[in-house]
Amino acid sequence: MTEALRVVSIGGGSGLSALLNGLKKYSHHFRTDEPRVDITAIVTVTDDGGSSGRLRREFDVLPPGDIRNCMVALSEDEALLAKLFQYRFRAGHGLKGHSFGNLFLTALTDITGDFPEAVRKSAEVLNIAGNIFPSTASNVSLEAVLEDGTVVSGETRISRSVRRIKRIRLRPGRVRPLRETLEAIRTADLITLGPGSLFTSVVPNLLVSGIPRAIRESRALKAYFVNLMSQPGETTDFAASDHVRAIREHAGGKKLLDYAVMSTSRISPALRVRYAAENSTPVGNDFEAIEELGLKVLRADLLQRGPKVRHNPAALADVAVKLAIEGRIRRELRH
Numbered sequence: 001m002t003e004a005l006r007v008v009s010i011g012g013g014s015g016l017s018a019l020l021n022g023l024k025k026y027s028h029h030f031r032t033d034e035p036r037v038d039i040t041a042i043v044t045v046t047d048d049g050g051s052s053g054r055l056r057r058e059f060d061v062l063p064p065g066d067i068r069n070c071m072v073a074l075s076e077d078e079a080l081l082a083k084l085f086q087y088r089f090r091a092g093h094g095l096k097g098h099s100f101g102n103l104f105l106t107a108l109t110d111i112t113g114d115f116p117e118a119v120r121k122s123a124e125v126l127n128i129a130g131n132i133f134p135s136t137a138s139n140v141s142l143e144a145v146l147e148d149g150t151v152v153s154g155e156t157r158i159s160r161s162v163r164r165i166k167r168i169r170l171r172p173g174r175v176r177p178l179r180e181t182l183e184a185i186r187t188a189d190l191i192t193l194g195p196g197s198l199f200t201s202v203v204p205n206l207l208v209s210g211i212p213r214a215i216r217e218s219r220a221l222k223a224y225f226v227n228l229m230s231q232p233g234e235t236t237d238f239a240a241s242d243h244v245r246a247i248r249e250h251a252g253g254k255k256l257l258d259y260a261v262m263s264t265s266r267i268s269p270a271l272r273v274r275y276a277a278e279n280s281t282p283v284g285n286d287f288e289a290i291e292e293l294g295l296k297v298l299r300a301d302l303l304q305r306g307p308k309v310r311h312n313p314a315a316l317a318d319v320a321v322k323l324a325i326e327g328r329i330r331r332e333l334r335h
Contacts, residue, residue, distance in 0.1 A: 012044035015196030022317030027129035039130030049156035068101035074128035138175035188220035189327035212251035221327030223259035239284035265303030
């Protein structure tokens with residue numbers, strides 16, 4: 001395979017960063033042998049909490065936090081600039097709580113007059129192993145309709161909701177993706193969704209006009225990396241198939257995915273107890289229900305050993321590369 005595999009990863013938060021961190025080891029930055037991977041990340045821009053939320057309100061910019069984390073994930077692990085981008089001020093009036101990377105992106109947006117351009121310039125500074133695009137250049141917010149009809153506005157409030165989420169939508173409702181995003185999707189060998197918060201990291205990207213259609217029309221293989229744990233309120237009592245149904249419904253009700261990647265790792269009783277105290281439980285692997293939805297199931301040991309339940313970046317990347325190879329073969333057969 002002389003041409004690098006093309007992987008487009010869609011999402012946000014720590015889950016997307018974990019996948020990108022694993023994939024970068026396959027980029028031309030780190031290896032010359034095959035398989036090599038060209039990485040494109042498409043990142044949600046609806047965060048309204050913490051440093052990102054403050055910068056949105058004060059400077060009317062898109063939230064830089066998830067973008068910053070993806071940049072760091074795709075940079076050299078021990079690079080001084082990467083550490084600088086993650087540096088968070090511990091004191092200072094107006095500075096406390098802000099990360100340097102968020103301030104850098106905000107300043108560069110003001111200088112260039114364009115957030116996507118600021119992201120591109122920042123990526124050059126960090127010499128990252130891939131491309132990063134916000135899912136839209138429009139300043140959008142999230143709105144959720146809960147099962148009792150209550151409407152909740154803002155990603156932070158939605159993530160804290162104790163009632164089941166019925167539907168998520170963007171405000172304003174019709175926004176466009178970047179041209180580069182659609183082109184990356186069109187030429188991809190593999191398109192991944194997740195892992196990450198279902199309603200606040202994954203689904204918002206599918207609400208951007210044109211993205212679900214572009215994914216369906218792409219000859220790439222499409223895979224959803226199922227979360228390891230439920231999120232209190234947001235996905236309480238959700239099995240893997242519930243995640244897939246939510247993705248399908250928010251993407252127009254048509255089939256979008258080929259694979260569900262599900263972890264078979266054993267989560268220790270001690271960790272289960274710790275997470276249960278926060279009303280978080282392991283996501284149920286209802287394999288048969290997934291297959292009834294028309295998806296193939298790929299099972300793998302994806303848990304990273306440690307004090308928290310997290311995906312192992314290397315294991316995620318290993319699965320993604322295998323799927324990308326399958327996607328490349330499928331694209332060439334359909335060409």
